[in-house]
Amino acid sequence: MIYTNFREIDKAGRIVISKDIRRHLNINPGDVLQINADDACITIVKAEAKCVFCNSHENLTEFEGKHICGDCMAKLRRK
Numbered sequence: 001m002i003y004t005n006f007r008e009i010d011k012a013g014r015i016v017i018s019k020d021i022r023r024h025l026n027i028n029p030g031d032v033l034q035i036n037a038d039d040a041c042i043t044i045v046k047a048e049a050k051c052v053f054c055n056s057h058e059n060l061t062e063f064e065g066k067h068i069c070g071d072c073m074a075k076l077r078r079k
């Protein structure tokens with residue numbers, strides 16, 4: 001199914017993702033979305049993986065179904 005909505009950007013640069021799209025993609029308050037842009041398009045993808053300690057999405061390593069970021073991994077190694 002393809003959803004198409006037309007939304008106006010507000011003065012702060014925000015848009016609203018319609019309830020039908022949020023429901024379809026299981027996007028909930030507090031979820032992080034990754035926004036990518038090139039010369040012609042903007043794509044928004046739900047960011048699934050995050051560090052179990054600090055919620056970072058950067059430099060993740062997976063272990064037993066959980067993710068840990070490089071910074072937290074370094075902190076653990078120092079202890």
Ligand SMILES: [Zn+2]
Nearest residue numbers: 051054069072
């Ligand atoms: Zn972390």
